[in-house]
Amino acid sequence: MKWNINKVDTKRLIIMVMGNVFLGMGISIFKLSGMGNDPFSGMVMALAASSGIVYANFLILLNLVLFVIQFITGRKLIGAGTFVNAIFLGYIATFFHSTWLHLLGEPQLFWQRVITVAIGVVVCSFGVSMYQKSDVGVAPFDSLSLIMKTKLPKISYFWHRMFTDALCALICFLSGGVIGLGTLVSMLGLGPIIHFFDVHFTEKLLAKKGPKANNDSVSLT
Template sequence: MRRLKKVMGIIIGTVFVGLGVSLYKLSSLGQDPLSAMVFSIMYIFNNEYLNYTFFYLMINFIFFLFMLIFLRKEVHIGTIINLLLTGFFSDFFLRLFLYFNMNTNNGILKIVYGLLGLIIVSFGIALYGGARMGIAPYDSLPLILKLRFKKLSYQLSRMIIDLLCTIVALVIGVLILKRTDIINFNTILTFLAMGPIISFFSKIIGKYIYKKEEQPFN
């Protein structure tokens, strides 16, 4: 029963991540730092046969190698579920929102979508990661950084990783390619706030849902 509860937590958490990502997309206010970096690299190659999904998987594969070397204990079923299903749920919810004509040109509503996306993604990461049955390669990077530099908190480690991705996207996308559609409100909001929000939800989830598990994002 305890294992089933954890698997359900992983799946539900991944659903929340997909829902939050779809709200990011619906807001049309830019990408999260990882997606911004992936898009900037994709634009550099400018190949019609190499799409976003290809570069997203390739970059995550590199992160996965880091995970195998430095944080092998966090490679589990949750790693696979998150990688395979996040994109599916994101596309599903986005199509659903567009079907009900929820896209908007209202600037305030776009900001609301972006904020809701941030909160929902953060909750989903805390929920699926809290099961301690694997995390996504990108979500492992702050934990690897925290292991290497003991004095860093999870919040600060996450902010550093998100900031590095934002800088790569900024240098490639904005300075080299002269594109202004890569870095936007959601990118800045995510690197400033996602780490602290994940940590906040992680404490609550650890207390009320996974009561006997040490939470990875505290």
């Protein structure tokens, strides 16, 4: 896959990187709440804790396995965003989580935890919107449901994504991870908020004048 590194592509790359920063920030806020992360992050955290491997390092190892599947069955989904997400997201989330603990500490009261989850929802949705709409590569885990959709086109993408998320949530639970409000909201509630940011922010940010540049990217929505 080749990209023409022109002004538009550079802009998309910057938006993708910023999206991953906000996504990592959102994951860290979910973790801070103590009420569960998105299913995939929760699963990775639980497996990392049970194996004794640092979360960020474990995430890279798991992404390497998933990348092999992506490379074999969904090579067109691979781009710069694939590698930024797979390699750096865990470290971004770890950095922000440590920062929140140092500056704020963990929320103790139930209402504080719920507000923390709500903030995490908004931040994660904002990050996902920027990362996905930049259209320069899909993370290995995110590619699974897209690949499944191409193999089983009669089943909508929603159900493919629900299956992968539910499987991650189950593994998280069996591994002793936290399943809670944050997990439920991530599985069912992020979509409308992501769509809101797509329409009212990211698409406007990506908009440009003149003819559309040639690009080998693949749409994620």
